[in-house]
Amino acid sequence: MKSLKRCSRPIVAAAVLLLSAAFAFAQTVDLTILATSDVHNNYLNYDYFSDMPTDSYGLVKIASGIEAERAADANVLLFDNGDNIQGNPFGEYLAKNPPKDGETSPIMKLMNAMGYDAMTLGNHEFNFGLPYLTSVIAGASFPVVSANVVRARDGSPYFVPYAILTRQFKDRDGKSQLLRIGVTGFAPPQITSWDGANLSGKVETRDIYESALEYVKLMKEKGADVVVLLAHTGIVDFPRKGGEENAGYYLTQIPGVDAVVTGHAHQKFPSSAFAKISGADIAKGTINGVGVVMPGSFADNLGRIELSFEKRGNAWVRVDAGAKLLPVWDSAKKQSLMAADPKLVALLSKEHEGALAFIRAPIGGGEAGGPAANGELLAPLNSFFALVRDAYSVQIINEAQMWYAKDALKDTAYAKLPILSAAAPFKAGGRQGPKYYTNVPAGVLAVKNIADLYVYSNTVAMVKLNGAEVKEWLEMSAGQFNRIDPASTEEQNLINDKFPTYNYDVFDGVTYEIDATAPARYNEDGTLRDASAERIKNLKFNGAPIDPKQDFVVVTNNYRAYGGGHFPNVGPARIIFASPDESRQVILKYIEMRKKIDPKTDGNWKLSPMNAAGPVVFYTSPLGADALPDDGIVSLGVADTGYGKYRLVK
Numbered sequence: 001m002k003s004l005k006r007c008s009r010p011i012v013a014a015a016v017l018l019l020s021a022a023f024a025f026a027q028t029v030d031l032t033i034l035a036t037s038d039v040h041n042n043y044l045n046y047d048y049f050s051d052m053p054t055d056s057y058g059l060v061k062i063a064s065g066i067e068a069e070r071a072a073d074a075n076v077l078l079f080d081n082g083d084n085i086q087g088n089p090f091g092e093y094l095a096k097n098p099p100k101d102g103e104t105s106p107i108m109k110l111m112n113a114m115g116y117d118a119m120t121l122g123n124h125e126f127n128f129g130l131p132y133l134t135s136v137i138a139g140a141s142f143p144v145v146s147a148n149v150v151r152a153r154d155g156s157p158y159f160v161p162y163a164i165l166t167r168q169f170k171d172r173d174g175k176s177q178l179l180r181i182g183v184t185g186f187a188p189p190q191i192t193s194w195d196g197a198n199l200s201g202k203v204e205t206r207d208i209y210e211s212a213l214e215y216v217k218l219m220k221e222k223g224a225d226v227v228v229l230l231a232h233t234g235i236v237d238f239p240r241k242g243g244e245e246n247a248g249y250y251l252t253q254i255p256g257v258d259a260v261v262t263g264h265a266h267q268k269f270p271s272s273a274f275a276k277i278s279g280a281d282i283a284k285g286t287i288n289g290v291g292v293v294m295p296g297s298f299a300d301n302l303g304r305i306e307l308s309f310e311k312r313g314n315a316w317v318r319v320d321a322g323a324k325l326l327p328v329w330d331s332a333k334k335q336s337l338m339a340a341d342p343k344l345v346a347l348l349s350k351e352h353e354g355a356l357a358f359i360r361a362p363i364g365g366g367e368a369g370g371p372a373a374n375g376e377l378l379a380p381l382n383s384f385f386a387l388v389r390d391a392y393s394v395q396i397i398n399e400a401q402m403w404y405a406k407d408a409l410k411d412t413a414y415a416k417l418p419i420l421s422a423a424a425p426f427k428a429g430g431r432q433g434p435k436y437y438t439n440v441p442a443g444v445l446a447v448k449n450i451a452d453l454y455v456y457s458n459t460v461a462m463v464k465l466n467g468a469e470v471k472e473w474l475e476m477s478a479g480q481f482n483r484i485d486p487a488s489t490e491e492q493n494l495i496n497d498k499f500p501t502y503n504y505d506v507f508d509g510v511t512y513e514i515d516a517t518a519p520a521r522y523n524e525d526g527t528l529r530d531a532s533a534e535r536i537k538n539l540k541f542n543g544a545p546i547d548p549k550q551d552f553v554v555v556t557n558n559y560r561a562y563g564g565g566h567f568p569n570v571g572p573a574r575i576i577f578a579s580p581d582e583s584r585q586v587i588l589k590y591i592e593m594r595k596k597i598d599p600k601t602d603g604n605w606k607l608s609p610m611n612a613a614g615p616v617v618f619y620t621s622p623l624g625a626d627a628l629p630d631d632g633i634v635s636l637g638v639a640d641t642g643y644g645k646y647r648l649v650k
């Protein structure tokens with residue numbers, strides 16, 4: 001109607017007459033599509049890695065948001081976009097206790113109770129193998145659709161490729177209208193390499209976009225009025241080459257598509273992260289006019305797509321689209337916006353108790369305190385001195401990543417490149433306070449101890465860099481230290497508190513020294529501060545100075561590999577392997593494999609002697625006083641801030 005105001009008067013009058021005639025018969029249906037994605041077993045509002053309840057995520061909380069939407073709106077559909085049945089210890093526990101013949105998986109008891117209309121499969125659905133996946137989805141009282149996962153034998157769909165849901169909705173006049181909603185879904189085609197052991201010879205995959213073209217056409221032919229794509233794939237707008245892992249953008253270019261639920265990348269759409277995507281309207285929640293959501297991860301956001309359809313002749317024509325996310329947690333106000341539904345919590349109470357016993361039991365089985373348990377730590381492990389000494393709390397992450405990378409790359413073009421591993425002390429004081437340190441006692445390790453070693457839900461990623469670029473990476477890390485003036489007789493604080501410890505990447509696979517008396521080469525934003533400055537000394541690979549031209553694979557996490565922390569040369573263009581596997585799961589598997597862990601470092605890096613005239617001090621956990629790693633560090637007592645004060649004497 002707004003556009004009419006710009007017309008000249010006689011035309012307005014004529015148009016108003018025509019339109020009011022049309023409006024008398026116009027039938028308009030407003031449809032709300034709610035979606036979850038990448039739930040990764042976070043059904044209950046409980047963090048099984050750290051054995052604590054959480055306010056900020058959980059499908060039982062999302063359920064309250066869904067009920068509120070249904071109470072306000074008669075025309076609601078609910079979909080799940082995959083990466084649902086795997087991802088945390090609760091899911092490990094369920095997979096170890098699979099549904100027996102005819103039993104309904106607890107996952108489907110919950111999803112059936114929540115009234116899902118359909119779901120698709122993500123890449124992680126295949127992690128536990130096809131028999132478990134099949135036993136889980138057998139219990140669904142809604143269609144589980146997947147169009148691009150096919151039988152290796154004959155290329156026919158392995159799962160139900162699409163569904164046409166017939167639903168009665170209320171139009172704007174309150175009259176009942178029958179609409180047919182065609183829904184299909186896609187998984188990243190890379191599942192056949194990520195889960196090769198489970199899928200080889202059984203399952204093959206097809207390109208997401210090509211499959212969508214075929215099934216959108218087919219669903220339209222079968223009478224679909226509305227087309228919804230459940231696309232377990234991220235959003236990038238690089239030119240399409242085919243076979244993309246992240247194909248969500250291209251799906252919005254297919255005629256006839258009304259809504260695309262995306263995921264896999266664990267990002268949020270709409271959000272400012274996608275402002276530069278061509279054709280994206282992040283205020284409205286559309287890409288190329290199609291309603292799009294990516295509802296975060298771990299059931300922390302409910303996606304909501306709004307579509308309006310007008311009946312023209314026999315066809316329902318989409319006249320408007322928009323989308324937004326409904327978060328579980330208000331991070332500004334620090335309050336929960338959705339309450340856990342007690343009926344649904346009760347539905348999973350037996351499994352929750354089982355999962356708690358599982359995470360509190362030793363890794364890999366065995367009895368706590370008993371013999372032959374896997375995952376036994378032979379001495380305590382902490383991060384108290386991880387910024388000034390090679391520390392096993394970081395090295396264990398480096399070792400696990402290295403172990404994983406060797407296996408992941410063995411049949412690839414990168415198999416012959418040397419692998420280096422980069423990891424940082426995540427829990428090492430800083431702004432989080434003097435209690436925020438990794439501190440694991442000696443003895444049998446339980447699953448819940450893993451969160452203390454690795455607090456973030458990162459995934460493993462690998463980049464290719466040459467020797468010169470490896471040195472620049474380390475120069476950036478060396479911004480962790482204030483510059484020490486050796487001539488000064490004043491007390492000098494070694495640690496730059498503005499530099500987050502999660503950006504202090506320690507490398508394994510090379511040896512090096514850090515000279516804190518030299519000026520920093522980089523600013524904290526990754527810009528070059530002083531091109532002549534060098535803090536990294538004696539950088540060696542295999543005992544010889546590193547060859548600046550030699551290529552290396554560096555295994556790290558997705559945060560760093562995609563450019564987090566502004567490290568020079570590191571970014572999406574350098575990624576050679578973006579693993580779907582979570583770093584914490586990799587550490588868990590590494591500990592299971594090692595069985596007994598002796599937390600001794602290889603001392604592959606050290607601070608160069610500073611020979612300062614005055615005291616060089618640093619602050620860390622007060623508990624460090626009873627755990628000094630060597631006689632080069634002296635405790636000076638506890639400061640007013642609660643931090644322990646220490647002096648470096650060597």
Ligand code: MN
Pocket residue numbers: 038083122124264265266
């Ligand atoms: Mn995922």
Ligand code: MG
Pocket residue numbers: 390391395507508601602603604605
């Ligand atoms: Mg080391």
